Amino acid sequence: xxxxxxxxxxxxFAMVCSLTACGGKDTGAxxxxxxxxxxxxxxxxxxxxNQAEPAPADPAQxxxxxxxxxxxxxxxxxxxxxxxxxxxxAAYPDIHVTVEYLDYTNGDDQxxxxxxxxxxxxxxxxxxxxxxxNWGARGLMVDLADLWTxxxxxxxxxxxxxxxxSNDGIFYEYxxxxxxxxxxxxxxxxxxxxxLQYLDEEKGTWTTENFQKAIQAVYDNGQQNVGAVYCSxxxxxxxxxxxxxxxxGGTFTNPEHTEYTANSPENIKALxxxxxxxxxxxxxxxxxxxxxxxxxxxxxxxxxxWNATQEKxxxxxxxxxxxxxPMAFPTESGDPQLCGGxxxxxxxxxxxxxxxxxxxxxxxxxxxxxxxAVESVKASNFWPVKDLGNIYEGDELMSExxxxxxxxxxxxxxxxxxxxxxxxWWNMLQQIGSGTDVSAAVEEFVTTANTxxxx
Amino acid sequence: MTKQNPMSKALVRRETIxxxxxxxxxxxxxxxxxxxxxxQCVYTSFFDATMNREDIFIGLANYKELFQDKxxxxxxxxxxxxxxxxxxxxxxFSLWVSSVIYDLKxxxxxxxxxxxxxxVVTGSVAVAVVWKWMFNNYYGIFNYIGTSTGLIEQNINxxxxxxxxxxxxxxxxxxxxxxxPIVLYVSALNNVDQSLVEAAEVDGxxxxxxxxxxxxxxxxxxTLYILVITTINSFQCFALIQLLTSGGPNHSTxxxxxxxxxxxxxxxxxxxxxxxxxxxxxxxxxxxxLQFKMAESK
Numbered sequence: 048x049x050x051x052x053x054x055x056x057x058x059x060f061a062m063v064c065s066l067t068a069c070g071g072k073d074t075g076a077x078x079x080x081x082x083x084x085x086x087x088x089x090x091x092x093x094x095x096x097n098q099a100e101p102a103p104a105d106p107a108q109x110x111x112x113x114x115x116x117x118x119x120x121x122x123x124x125x126x127x128x129x130x131x132x133x134x135x136x137a138a139y140p141d142i143h144v145t146v147e148y149l150d151y152t153n154g155d156d157q158x159x160x161x162x163x164x165x166x167x168x169x170x171x172x173x174x175x176x177x178x179x180x181n182w183g184a185r186g187l188m189v190d191l192a193d194l195w196t197x198x199x200x201x202x203x204x205x206x207x208x209x210x211x212x213s214n215d216g217i218f219y220e221y222x223x224x225x226x227x228x229x230x231x232x233x234x235x236x237x238x239x240x241x242x243l244q245y246l247d248e249e250k251g252t253w254t255t256e257n258f259q260k261a262i263q264a265v266y267d268n269g270q271q272n273v274g275a276v277y278c279s280x281x282x283x284x285x286x287x288x289x290x291x292x293x294x295x296g297g298t299f300t301n302p303e304h305t306e307y308t309a310n311s312p313e314n315i316k317a318l319x320x321x322x323x324x325x326x327x328x329x330x331x332x333x334x335x336x337x338x339x340x341x342x343x344x345x346x347x348x349x350x351x352x353w354n355a356t357q358e359k360x361x362x363x364x365x366x367x368x369x370x371x372x373p374m375a376f377p378t379e380s381g382d383p384q385l386c387g388g389x390x391x392x393x394x395x396x397x398x399x400x401x402x403x404x405x406x407x408x409x410x411x412x413x414x415x416x417x418x419x420a421v422e423s424v425k426a427s428n429f430w431p432v433k434d435l436g437n438i439y440e441g442d443e444l445m446s447e448x449x450x451x452x453x454x455x456x457x458x459x460x461x462x463x464x465x466x467x468x469x470x471x472w473w474n475m476l477q478q479i480g481s482g483t484d485v486s487a488a489v490e491e492f493v494t495t496a497n498t499x500x501x502x
Numbered sequence: 503m504t505k506q507n508p509m510s511k512a513l514v515r516r517e518t519i520x521x522x523x524x525x526x527x528x529x530x531x532x533x534x535x536x537x538x539x540x541x542q543c544v545y546t547s548f549f550d551a552t553m554n555r556e557d558i559f560i561g562l563a564n565y566k567e568l569f570q571d572k573x574x575x576x577x578x579x580x581x582x583x584x585x586x587x588x589x590x591x592x593x594x595f596s597l598w599v600s601s602v603i604y605d606l607k608x609x610x611x612x613x614x615x616x617x618x619x620x621x622v623v624t625g626s627v628a629v630a631v632v633w634k635w636m637f638n639n640y641y642g643i644f645n646y647i648g649t650s651t652g653l654i655e656q657n658i659n660x661x662x663x664x665x666x667x668x669x670x671x672x673x674x675x676x677x678x679x680x681x682x683p684i685v686l687y688v689s690a691l692n693n694v695d696q697s698l699v700e701a702a703e704v705d706g707x708x709x710x711x712x713x714x715x716x717x718x719x720x721x722x723x724x725t726l727y728i729l730v731i732t733t734i735n736s737f738q739c740f741a742l743i744q745l746l747t748s749g750g751p752n753h754s755t756x757x758x759x760x761x762x763x764x765x766x767x768x769x770x771x772x773x774x775x776x777x778x779x780x781x782x783x784x785x786x787x788x789x790x791x792l793q794f795k796m797a798e799s800k
Contacts, residue, residue, distance in 0.1 A: 272640060280748040331751035332639050332662030346640050466768055477751040481664060
């Protein structure tokens with residue numbers, strides 16, 4: 048009986064411990080091993096690809112490399128990626144690329160597990176917040192300075208270049224594509240409320256004053272829930288940050304990306320404005336994805352979490368039965384600073400120079416080859432990080448959203464302590480929504496975030 | 503004293519070896535995936551352990567920090583509230599339901615067991631999505647019924663208001679927790695010696711007396727098992743929090759398990775997360791021991 052009791056207690060102890068211990072790390076100082084080739088999705092060289100004559104084999108270049116890709120548009124679709132790799136193999140038949148597809152729910156855990164097991168992929172396709180601020184800052188990534196030639200620096204937009212390097216100037220990402228996150232309004236509801244007069248539909252901009260007037264007009268016209276400052280989690284949080292920062296010209300961090308500045312008078316004023324507006328609700332029960340759904344089903348008249356892909360996907364799925372008007376976030380100056388997404392390639396330092404060289408060859412081909420770069424970018428459904436001409440000619444939707452790319456603002460997501468700051472941000476919005484004084488809430492946020500940044 | 507037959511000795515040895523051989527795969531799994539992580543968990547809790555750098559030994563610093571961490575203390579309070587509310591309700595409700603349905607004829611009993619067991623076999627994501635819709639602030643069915651019947655004047659943000667969010671989580675937890683105890687209680691009640699019940703009835707015992715004096719002592723081992731399992735499950739409430747509230751609003755639904763996840767897998771503070779895991783495990787072990795002791799004394 049006693050033995051049984053001890054076993055039962057031990058089991059309950061084990062059940063709890065086993066969850067957290069999954070993260071236990073190997074403290075041994077073992078050398079990194081080359082990444083294994085996952086069995087699935089190996090893209091075999093395809094000489095039938097739409098390319099010039101296959102290049103002659105060069106044994107010096109022969110390597111098997113792995114590419115792990117987050118679902119950046121169709122870079123998460125195996126058929127598309129296989130075609131892209133077939134193009135690559137037509138030019139470089141001796142470099143074999145094995146692809147693994149990640150999602151944003153489990154991708155980080157998969158990569159972190161691989162890092163811990165010294166089995167990180169050679170190439171990963173994602174954005175600077177992971178490649179630069181996370182894995183780069185931890186010393187796991189290869190310096191891509193040799194890809195960032197003077198020509199590349201001259202061609203790639205400055206804001207993108209700045210985002211791809213660490214504060215000490217090391218390039219951990221070579222960018223491929225970008226987008227600017229916007230907001231959107233239900234044009235039909237705005238028209239019915241006579242609120243379209245407050246918007247510059249052609250430029251997609253509006254002033255803070257006109258934003259207030261428009262929201263009030265829609266609310267007065269019977270739309271009780273015009274929009275929501277969603278804050279149940281971090282999903283789509285770039286929308287709430289962009290809204291608050293733009294209203295009175297506040298910033299999320301300092302220009303050096305070393306300190307959080309959400310407690311500036313401009314941000315406090317913006318939060319107080321939103322808190323007091325009719326029809327705008329600080330909602331701790333929904334996140335960005337929920338807000339998008341509720342915008343599409345007509346519950347809300349505006350969405351703060353929006354971009355071209357949202358419209359494309361929801362339109363294709365038949366979720367939208369009204370005219371969507373994408374808009375930049377309102378500003379006093381009329382010069383919005385949109386939050387953006389930048390995606391590109393990073394190389395994990397697995398200690399094998401041949402694989403690193405092959406990975407660089409792959410990146411150079413995908414992002415810089417005259418013909419291939421356009422295809423690579425189009426596969427992402429986003430826009431190029433340099434001038435490649437109008438790659439979406441004839442595509443009305445993409446052409447409409449292209450006007451927002453020049454509004455791309457500072458890419459501050461590379462600031463240290465980002466993971467804690469993101470959580471603290473939506474907690475701060477929840478506090479404000481439940482009646483906490485705005486100044487006190489932002490002060491607490493900044494203290495938490497800056498403490499994390501200083502670690 | 504009788505002398506043991508050498509043949510039977512060999513047979514016993516053979517059976518013992520066969521027994522261990524059958525156990526071996528599970529034992530390897532248990533040692534590799536339960537015991538080893540458990541030891542690692544305790545060991546790492548004394549280190550400042552994170553990704554891609556050597557662990558730094560910090561002694562009891564993680565534990566010291568833990569009890570000064572307001573969010574952890576809030577999560578601890580919420581977890582205790584969940585346990586205190588959900589464990590008795592689950593046990594009492596499932597005992598009541600099973601007492602009612604075990605008397606029913608075969609099909610009806612099976613049907614009810616199925617109905618109550620459905621939320622257990624349904625994936626927690628699906629359950630959470632449905633409940634999220636029902637609690638929706640704008641078009642959820644609870645708000646619709648409440649406003650239609652005049653019970654509430656305006657929509658309530660059930661999951662977005664700290665006054666209601668934890669209650670909603672407990673309600674959902676109850677619906678997913680009662681299925682297994684009901685099935686277990688129905689089986690336990692079926693195993694009660696009917697001759698004793700009939701004898702007591704002949705002697706004039708009431709239904710309540712039959713239950714309290716005859717059935718209850720006989721289903722006590724099942725009750726103990728249900729108490730322990732429900733307590734552990736309540737302490738480990740995680741998926742609902744992760745899917746519905748992420749610990750909000752204002753940390754009002756943070757639980758220890760969610761906070762462990764947040765620290766270990768969002769902030770990569772493995773050492774700190776493991777220290778919480780150890781504290782939680784000790785709490786569960788102590789409570790389980792107490793439950794054993796109380797059951798034994800009865």
